[in-house]
Structures are given as structure tokens and as C-alpha cells.
Amino acid sequence: MLTTEIIIQTIVSGILMGCIYALVAVGLCLIWGLMEIVNFAHGDYLMMAMFTSFWAYTLAGIDPLLSLPLCLALLFAIGWFTYYIIIKKLLRATFLAQILATFGLGVFVRYLAQYMWSPDFRTIKEPLLAGNIGIGGIFVGTPQLVASIICVVAFVFLYVLMNKTELGFAILATSEDREAASLMGIDSHKMFALGWGVGCGCLGVAGAMMANFFYIFPEVGFNFGLIAYVAVALGGFGSVPGSFLAGIIIGVVEFLSGLIIAPAFKYAFVFLIYLLVVFIKPMGLFGRY
Amino acid sequence: MACLEVRGLVKDFGGLRANDHIDLRVDEGEIVGLIGPNGAGKTTLFNCIAGFYPPSAGAVQFKGEEITGLPSNETCLRGIARTFQLVRVFKDLTVLDNVMIGAFNRTQSAAEARRKAMEVLDFCGLMSKKGMLAGGLTIADKKRLEVAKAFATGPSLLMLDEAMAGLNQTETAEAVDLVKKIRKSGVTVLLVEHVMEVVMPISNRVVVLDYGRKIAEDTPEKVINNEEVIKAYLGDKYHASRRAH
Amino acid sequence: MKNKNWVWLIIGAILVLLFPVFFTLPFPRHLMIMIFLYATMGLAWNLIGGYAGQISLGHAIFFGTGAYTSTLMLMKLGITPWLGMLVGGLLSMGIAFVIGYPCFKLAGHYFAIATIAIGEIAMVLMINWDWAGSAVGLTLPILEEGLWNFEFHTTKAPYYYIAFGIMVFALFVTYGVDRSKLGFYFKAIKGDLEGARSLGINTHRYKFYALALSAFLTSICGSFYAQYVLFIDPDSTFPLLLSIILCLVATLGGVGTILGPVIGAAILIPISEFTRIYLGGGGKGTDLILYGFLIMIISIYQPFGVIGIAKRLRKRESR
Numbered sequence: 097m098l099t100t101e102i103i104i105q106t107i108v109s110g111i112l113m114g115c116i117y118a119l120v121a122v123g124l125c126l127i128w129g130l131m132e133i134v135n136f137a138h139g140d141y142l143m144m145a146m147f148t149s150f151w152a153y154t155l156a157g158i159d160p161l162l163s164l165p166l167c168l169a170l171l172f173a174i175g176w177f178t179y180y181i182i183i184k185k186l187l188r189a190t191f192l193a194q195i196l197a198t199f200g201l202g203v204f205v206r207y208l209a210q211y212m213w214s215p216d217f218r219t220i221k222e223p224l225l226a227g228n229i230g231i232g233g234i235f236v237g238t239p240q241l242v243a244s245i246i247c248v249v250a251f252v253f254l255y256v257l258m259n260k261t262e263l264g265f266a267i268l269a270t271s272e273d274r275e276a277a278s279l280m281g282i283d284s285h286k287m288f289a290l291g292w293g294v295g296c297g298c299l300g301v302a303g304a305m306m307a308n309f310f311y312i313f314p315e316v317g318f319n320f321g322l323i324a325y326v327a328v329a330l331g332g333f334g335s336v337p338g339s340f341l342a343g344i345i346i347g348v349v350e351f352l353s354g355l356i357i358a359p360a361f362k363y364a365f366v367f368l369i370y371l372l373v374v375f376i377k378p379m380g381l382f383g384r385y
Numbered sequence: 386m387a388c389l390e391v392r393g394l395v396k397d398f399g400g401l402r403a404n405d406h407i408d409l410r411v412d413e414g415e416i417v418g419l420i421g422p423n424g425a426g427k428t429t430l431f432n433c434i435a436g437f438y439p440p441s442a443g444a445v446q447f448k449g450e451e452i453t454g455l456p457s458n459e460t461c462l463r464g465i466a467r468t469f470q471l472v473r474v475f476k477d478l479t480v481l482d483n484v485m486i487g488a489f490n491r492t493q494s495a496a497e498a499r500r501k502a503m504e505v506l507d508f509c510g511l512m513s514k515k516g517m518l519a520g521g522l523t524i525a526d527k528k529r530l531e532v533a534k535a536f537a538t539g540p541s542l543l544m545l546d547e548a549m550a551g552l553n554q555t556e557t558a559e560a561v562d563l564v565k566k567i568r569k570s571g572v573t574v575l576l577v578e579h580v581m582e583v584v585m586p587i588s589n590r591v592v593v594l595d596y597g598r599k600i601a602e603d604t605p606e607k608v609i610n611n612e613e614v615i616k617a618y619l620g621d622k623y624h625a626s627r628r629a630h
Numbered sequence: 631m632k633n634k635n636w637v638w639l640i641i642g643a644i645l646v647l648l649f650p651v652f653f654t655l656p657f658p659r660h661l662m663i664m665i666f667l668y669a670t671m672g673l674a675w676n677l678i679g680g681y682a683g684q685i686s687l688g689h690a691i692f693f694g695t696g697a698y699t700s701t702l703m704l705m706k707l708g709i710t711p712w713l714g715m716l717v718g719g720l721l722s723m724g725i726a727f728v729i730g731y732p733c734f735k736l737a738g739h740y741f742a743i744a745t746i747a748i749g750e751i752a753m754v755l756m757i758n759w760d761w762a763g764s765a766v767g768l769t770l771p772i773l774e775e776g777l778w779n780f781e782f783h784t785t786k787a788p789y790y791y792i793a794f795g796i797m798v799f800a801l802f803v804t805y806g807v808d809r810s811k812l813g814f815y816f817k818a819i820k821g822d823l824e825g826a827r828s829l830g831i832n833t834h835r836y837k838f839y840a841l842a843l844s845a846f847l848t849s850i851c852g853s854f855y856a857q858y859v860l861f862i863d864p865d866s867t868f869p870l871l872l873s874i875i876l877c878l879v880a881t882l883g884g885v886g887t888i889l890g891p892v893i894g895a896a897i898l899i900p901i902s903e904f905t906r907i908y909l910g911g912g913g914k915g916t917d918l919i920l921y922g923f924l925i926m927i928i929s930i931y932q933p934f935g936v937i938g939i940a941k942r943l944r945k946r947e948s949r
């Protein structure tokens with residue numbers, strides 16, 4: 097029965113999930129906007145964040161909410177090192193080589209995880225954040241609500257960092273014109289590494305929050321990665337707020353189409369929306385390029 | 386006989402009017418120079434005529450046929466070839482291949498395209514470099530190649546956008562010779578140029594743009610002494626001081 | 631091509647033709663069949679991705695279309711797979727038209743992701759299409775062995791020669807394209823799109839030609855695969871990983887060259903088959919770890935492929 101209540105409930109759930117997609121997309125968008133490399137391993141790095149949370153809980157009893165800083169720091173470091181070890185070599189490579197390289201990285205990470213931790217689905221049995229909250233007749237899961245709030249906070253923090261601080265300006269300058277920026281004493285490699293660190297840091301936050309309520313398994317990242325690319329393209333490559341908004345839109349579309357049409361087709365609808373937007377407005381919603 | 390006729394052409398970019406009701410006429414066999422200060426709208430006009438983007442208003446007629454708003458591949462098929470200010474050579478292909486691509490405009494056969502391309506290479510003085518990758522050429526040769534591949538498409542009208550910019554004395558003289566040769570072969574030429582020593586001697590007529598409008602159109606000698614033109618290039622102060630003498 | 635090269639090529643062809651005579655065990659033949667198959671798909675991808683420069687990451691859709699079309703026509707209508715193969719190819723060209731028309735307006739990353747999106751949509755549709763077997767897949771009926779039925783049970787040799795024939799066909803197509811107006815125009819599109827348009831090239835139309843040819847060849851491979859393995863499902867015929875591998879085969883060998891994809895397949899397929907055998911057992915996808923690693927190494931260190939390296943070596947020799 098499709099009552100208004102159920103529809104509103106679905107939309108709200110979609111928005112909450114969308115906030116998480118949004119943060120993941122923002123991370124991807126940062127990296128793309130900074131150096132025009134689309135990171136096809138993005139989803140798999142999210143999976144690493146989720147597993148970090150899981151192992152912290154299973155081996156050391158640390159609740160996912162509390163291991164958030166750990167995930168953030170670890171993914172930041174992983175992103176930083178990924179830049180120096182792999183991405184730096186791709187800066188002058190062809191578009192195709194970049195795609196293939198990061199795709200290969202993703203496959204490598206994904207199946208290494210599967211080898212080490214088996215394909216089994218894991219969950220966190222008793223997280224601090226549990227249960228439901230009722231707000232005006234709508235019931236939302238507590239972990240989802242907190243997760244989306246934290247993602248929004250992270251996004252705001254990021255936005256302020258990029259637009260209002262010197263560091264942010266340095267990063268933006270590097271993305272506009274590497275050589276000019278280096279003439280002004282900005283080490284472009286450090287900026288790029290920082291961008292990767294922050295971009296993956298977003299994954300740390302999103303992953304830690306998702307561990308509270310989502311299944312954790314090696315292939316979980318793949319779909320999130322795909323959704324992130326769609327979100328970035330939908331929002332317009334280069335526009336961080338655009339990616340965030342697009343992430344939320346996709347969350348809503350996914351949940352609504354799952355409800356109204358069929359759960360099996362919800363991802364197909366997400367991709368369909370992407371195609372429609374991109375055919376009608378080729379630069380995405382807010383694209384600069 | 387009018388080869389190209391532009392009537393009331395307007396091109397707006399958002400709030401900026403780059404071309405303001407421009408009328409232009411180029412007769413067959415002429416060399417017409419298009420000059421004006423930076424930002425006057427010369428390349429914009431080229432782009433509207435060639436079909437890089439459509440004009441916002443106005444009409445373009447080529448050899449009696451309405452071609453307003455046709456995309457660049459369509460205008461090229463009909464006989465309008467153009468070069469770009471920032472040369473668009475195919476840098477990973479050889480010089481010969483570059484010109485062959487132009488030559489394919491008039492033929493389906495690779496053998497025929499090769500034959501025509503060799504002709505053009507000889508005509509343009511690039512024969513000795515035919516096996517080199519276009520990306521490895523000097524600026525002067527790149528510009529020459531840019532002209533060659535446009536010429537290979539078999540045009541009736543060739544539009545050159547600052548084909549001489551950045552060349553030294555010798556190179557410029559060679560480029561001028563090439564343009565003369567092209568006209569002699571029966572192709573009408575419309576060229577945008579900043580280098581006055583080039584435009585004035587070879588043009589039958591010169592059209593001057595400033596801030597998107599046509600401010601003068603005459604023979605080179607008359608245009609040089611045109612007050613509006615001098616003001617446009619050198620500003621009011623110079624013009625005023627000149628009058629004072 | 632110089633005479634010397636022709637001689638090598640003919641020697642190579644003779645060796646390939648005699649291979650099944652000397653290697654009678656199934657595995658070596660299977661290996662070669664896979665090499666031929668992936669070489670063909672690499673050649674197909676090369677037309678649109680290597681020559682015309684449009685990076686498609688959704689080519690699996692054509693493979694799957696070919697596989698499913700010939701299979702469904704066989705199972706539901708009893709029509710010989712050869713005809714099914716042809717119909718599949720034409721259908722794939724139609725799909726290429728439908729995809730291309732809106733997609734070719736897109737540039738670079740947008741185009742690539744659009745192809746991924748289309749591929750994923752196709753995957754979801756196939757998983758949920760009950761008439762076509764949905765996620766369970768289709769098991770082809772075991773028919774009497776023979777050329778008409780396109781099934782051979784006692785020996786792989788016919789499959790070997792058919793696959794080789796398909797690859798040779800793809801090579802001829804590529805060679806023909808390379809020397810013709812099509813090839814020149816594709817390269818122009820890749821080199822500078824606006825520059826190409828200003829020389830009279832209808833870029834939309836030629837992009838479509840590239841994609842259509844590419845789709846047809848890939849589709850044929852799909853039909854062959856169905857007849858060879860006698861089982862198809864969405865996961866083996868439409869996945870993103872397959873699309874990526876096609877790119878990789880062409881890239882490893884050398885994009886935009888005629889023999890590149892063949893070399894790429896000759897290197898990549900044995901590696902992947904051996905790692906699958908020695909590491910992949912147990913369904914843990916261990917071979918994919920090496921796969922991912924290889925993809926990374928190849929794209930970082932060999933951007934111009936093996937042929938690019940060979941050219942550089944030859945240049946150094948001639949100094």
C-alpha cells in the first residue's frame with residue numbers, strides 16, 4: 097500500500113543514505129577536481145574503512161563511533177601514500193591508463209580483502225548507535241540518522257577548509273594551474289597527496305558510520321564506487337557542493353524506485369537518471385568544465 | 386561575383402555582444418584582410434561563418450547558398466576551409482597523414498587522397514617533412530601544415546586566422562608567398578592578421594572591426610589613413626595629438 | 631607492409647594452423663581459443679577506443695547481446711547459431727546506434743561513465759529477465775555434433791579453427807580500416823575533434839561507424855562463446871570486469887595498432903588462465919588479486935603497449 101506516509105518515510109530514508117553517498121562522492125570529486133584523475137578504487141577504499149571499523153570492534157572492542165577518528169586517520173594516510181606510490185606516476189599518463197590503473201588498484205584491494213577475510217558478510221553486533229528514533233511519525237534508524245548528520249558536518253567542514261582557509265586556497269590554486277602554483281612556492285605533489293588524503297579521509301568517515309548498520313564484506317565497496325561516479329558526474333565534475341547534492345538525490349531516487357518499481361531495479365534507475373541528466377545537460381547540474 | 390556574403394551578423398555570449406550587426410562581402414578571387422585590435426571579434430566572426438558555433442542573428446550566404454548556422458563539417462564540404470589561431474594539427478600523425486585527412490574531404494579513395502596530399506605538400510613546401518610527426522615541427526612549419534591541410538580540403542574560400550603570428554621575417558615572407566600562390570590557384574582568401582606588413586600589401590580590400598562592429602572597409606591605403614581606424618588602434622590621445630600637428 | 635613482415639606473418643599463420651596437430655590435449659587448445667577470442671574483442675574495442683579515441687567501458691553489452699541472441703534464437707526458435715550470430719551482430723549494431731546517438735555528445739570522463747552506466751543497466755535487466763533465464767542463466771541444449779549446429783563434443787579442434795578464423799576476419803577488418811578513409815578519419819577524431827570537424831568530418835557519423843563495427847565484432851565473439859561453453863549467464867557475459875579486460879588487452883599490446891590487441895591477448899590470457907588454475911581455486915578470486923596488480927603495473931609502466939616499446943627499441947637500434 098503506497099500511502100503518503102510510506103512515501104515520505106522512503107524519501108527520508110533515501111536522504112539519510114544519500115548523505116553518505118554524498119560524502120563518498122565529495123571525496124571522489126575532490127580528487128577529480130584536483131588532478132583530473134577519476135579514482136576507480138574509491139569504492140574499495142570505502143570497504144577498507146568499513147573493515148577497519150569492523151576489526152577495531154572485533155579485536156579491540158572499540159565501538160565504530162569511537163573508531164571514527166582511527167578510520168579517518170588511517171584512510172587519510174592510505175590516500176596520501178596511494179598518491180606518492182601510484183598516482184604520481186599517472187599524472188602524465190593517458191586517460192585510459194589512469195582509468196585502468198585505478199580500476200586495477202580497486203580489483204587488487206577488493207580481492208586481497210576477500211582472500212584475507214573471506215567473502216562472508218559481517219556485521220557489528222552491538223554498536224553504541226542502535227535502534228530507531230521517531231520524529232513526527234517517521235521512524236529512522238539511529239545509526240543512519242547520526243551517520244547522515246556526521247556526513248553533513250564533515251562536508252561543511254570540508255567546504256570551509258577549501259574555500260576559507262589558506263590551505264584550501266593552495267589546493268585550489270594547484271588544481272587550477274600547477275606551474276603557477278609552484279612558482280608561488282606551493283609544492284604541487286604535497287597538495288595532490290593532501291587532496292588524496294582528504295578525499296580518502298571522507299571515505300574513512302563514511303565507512304566508519306556505515307559499519308554501524310550496513311553489511312561489511314569485500315565486494316561492498318564496488319556499488320558505492322559506481323554510485324559515487326554517477327553522483328560526481330551528475331553534480332558536475334569539479335563542483336564539490338554539486339556532488340554532495342547529487343549524492344542525496346541519488347539516495348532518494350534509489351529508495352523511491354526500490355519502493356515504487358522493484359528493489360531489483362533500483363541501481364538501474366540510478367544509472368538511468370545519470371544518463372538522462374547527462375544527455376540533457378551534458379555538463380551535469382553544476383559542472384564547470 | 387560574391388563568394389561570401391554576411392548580412393547583419395550578431396553573436397552574443399551571454400551579456401557580451403562579440404559581433405554587432407556585421408556586413409561583409411568577399412568576391413571571388415579576392416584577398417580580403419580582416420583587422421582590428423585584440424578582442425574586436427575577428428575570430429568570433431570566423432567561427433560564425435565557418436560553423437564552429439551558430440550566430441545569434443543575421444545571415445551568411447556562400448556562393449548564393451544560405452549556410453547560416455551550419456556546423457563546421459558542413460561548411461567545409463561546401464567549400465569553406467579555415468585555419469585556427471592555435472593550430473590544430475594532429476600531432477601524433479605524420480605531416481602526410483595530416484594533409485591526407487584534409488584531402489579525404491573530396492574523395493573516398495585513399496590512393497587519391499594520398500596523391501592530392503602529395504600535391505599539396507609540394508605546393509606548400511612541406512614535401513621534405515612529409516614523414517615527420519606533426520607534433521615535432523617548428524611553429525612556422527606547424528602553421529604551414531595548418532594551412533596545407535585546410536587547403537587540401539579543396540575549398541573555394543580559405544579563411545586564415547592569424548596564420549603569420551609569431552613568425553620571423555623570412556618565415557613571414559614565405560607565408561605571404563604561399564597565400565599569393567593560393568589565390569592564384571583560384572581560391573578566395575579571407576584573412577585575419579595583426580601583422581600589418583602582411584595584410585596591407587596583399588589584400589584587395591581591408592575590413593576593420595572594433596568592439597564587435599565594422600568601423601571601416603576600403604582599400605588598404607585608404608584604411609590606413611582612416612581616422613576611426615587610427616583611433617581604434619592607438620586610442621584617442623594619439624589621434625588627438627596627431628590632429629594637433 | 632614490407633615483404634619481410636608478410637613472410638613472418640605467413641609463417642606465424644602456418645604455425646597457428648598446425649598447432650592442433652601437435653598439441654592434442656584440450657588445455658593448450660583451450661588456451662589458444664581464449665587468446666583468439668580476446669584478441670578479436672581487443673581488436674574490436676581498438677577500433678572505437680584505440681583509433682577513434684572514445685573510451686568505452688561498457689563493451690560487454692555487445693558480447694552479451696551476441697551470446698544471448700544466438701542462444702535464445704536456438705533455444706526458442708531452433709535456428710542455427712550461425713544465423714543467430716549474424717542477427718546478434720546486427721542487433722548489437724542497432725544498440726550501438728541507440729547508445730551512440732546521445733553518448734557521442736559527451737566528452738572524456740562523461741562518455742566513459744555513461745558507457746559504464748549503460749553496461750550496468752543492461753546487467754540489471756538481464757538478471758531480472760525471466761524469459762531470458764535471469765540470474766540462473768541459460769544452458770544450451772546438447773545437439774548432435776556438427777558445423778551446422780555449431781557444437782563439437784569430441785574435440786576442440788573445430789572450435790580452434792573457427793575462433794582463429796574469427797580473429798583473422800577481425801584482423802582483416804582492422805587492416806582495411808587502418809588504410810582507408812575510415813581509419814584516417816577515426817585518427818583525426820581522436821587527435822582533435824574540432825580540428826577534424828573543420829576538415830569536413832561528420833564526427834558523430836564516424837564515431838558511430840567505429841562503434842558499430844566494434845559492436846558487430848564483439849557480438850560475434852559472444853555468440854561463439856555461448857556455443858563453446860554451452861552455458862551463459864549475466865555474470866559471465868555482461869560484467870564490467872569483462873569490459874575492462876577488453877580495454878586492457880588492446881592497451882597492453884598497443885592502442886591504435888593493427889597487431890597490438892593480438893599481442894596483448896597473447897600475453898594477458900595465458901597469465902590469467904594460469905593464475906586462475908593455480909590460484910583461483912576455491913572461488914576466492916585469488917587470481918584476481920594478481921589480475922588487479924597486473925592491470926596496475928601494465929597501465930603505469932607500459933602506456934604505449936608492447937608495440938610502443940618495440941618501436942622505441944627499434945629507433946634506438948637504428949641510431
